[in-house]
């Protein structure tokens with residue numbers, strides 16, 4: 001999937017600057033910026049352009065079929081619009097595709113910062129003292145080889161809870177020792193927030209930074225960046241090692257421009273590592289035809305199999321949900337679950353339903369909170385749940401991935417709903433049994449009729465468990 005993007009968007013990046021910027025301009029290294037995003041005066045910018053620290057390019061490239069946005073790669077005509085523009089005094093074309101990152105106008109150039117920067121090369125950057133399992137170690141060795149070689153791509157297909165992050169440490173260490181620049185990109189802000197403290201602890205001297213929509217630190221001038229995939233719109237040929245987490249997840253899965261920008265953010269000779277627990281059909285096909293080298297980890301780090309979901313038919317489910325309630329059968333299961341030592345994650349198909357059911361459970365006397373995409377206190381609530389400050393968390397697919405709680409059971413309410421596709425259900429089931437102390441957990445899909453997605457998810461989990469058993 002990824003390499004084919006090169007042919008869609010041939011990367012004519014001869015305009016990438018090569019001259020070495022002075023130390024104080026690390027903030028510009030490998031960046032692709034609009035003028036107002038550069039915190040310098042007009043004169044300073046001109047000086048940097050004349051010394052090739054910055055290269056000034058037209059924001060739109062002429063292409064056979066019309067303009068192409070240099071920031072997002074869009075060339076679909078219906079994503080270009082015009083507006084009267086005071087600076088140029090006429091109707092000026094702009095790109096609607098990447099407008100959430102600030103407007104790219106035809107009359108305003110884009111600036112590209114030189115990547116020719118000497119990053120520090122610490123001898124012992126990694127402070128992590130844990131040990132890898134044999135499966136993790138095998139994968140780690142393959143990634144170290146990739147980083148050391150002349151670049152290329154590799155997909156790591158690891159079950160939820162395989163310990164992907166730790167498995168990356170040797171490759172990251174090797175890259176840092178060689179003075180390379182690394183970016184770990186993931187589609188979800190929550191995942192970036194969760195990874196930052198872990199990476200800071202593992203690589204204390206490196207000054208790891210996180211970039212996401214409302215991140216407090218926007219400098220992006222460290223040798224090791226964690227970023228949401230959308231932040232890659234602001235980079236060009238910046239990274240020697242590009243790690244793309246959850247390559248199958250929305251929006252990365254559906255947005256060709258994110259593939260374009262993640263390709264462009266990496267240097268042409270970069271090592272590119274894709275991580276996934278639930279590859280899409282396209283990726284599986286590439287693996288089957290040996291077009292994408294793969295590293296496979298079918299076992300969790302603690303060696304126990306994945307919990308297999310139980311499917312429970314609940315005919316009155318929709319009638320109850322319509323009233324903002326849960327059927328007696330599910331309420332009884334929740335009451336029983338509340339007597340155990342585990343916390344409970346309850347997945348609902350929409351924000352509205354999640355809020356209604358959380359309110360209903362609160363009225364029933366449960367210790368419960370709701371978390372969803374539009375919730376501004378999301379990070380705090382998730383942290384409090386992890387510290388076991390309350391028992392039950394009602395949520396949407398926003399928490400299907402990347403977030404780890406030590407000891408939970410997982411109920412999916414209305415598992416036949418269209419938002420719960422195979423990948424989502426496998427990921428959701430993967431929230432249970434994550435810790436050494438409690439390696440199992442109950443996963444229950446409540447439904448009004450089995451769907452193919454549910455059955456495929458169960459099959460995928462059983463398949464992984466069989467592979468894991470064989471070693």
Ligand SMILES: [Zn+2]
Pocket residue numbers: 069070071072073074095096097098099104
């Ligand atoms: Zn654009």
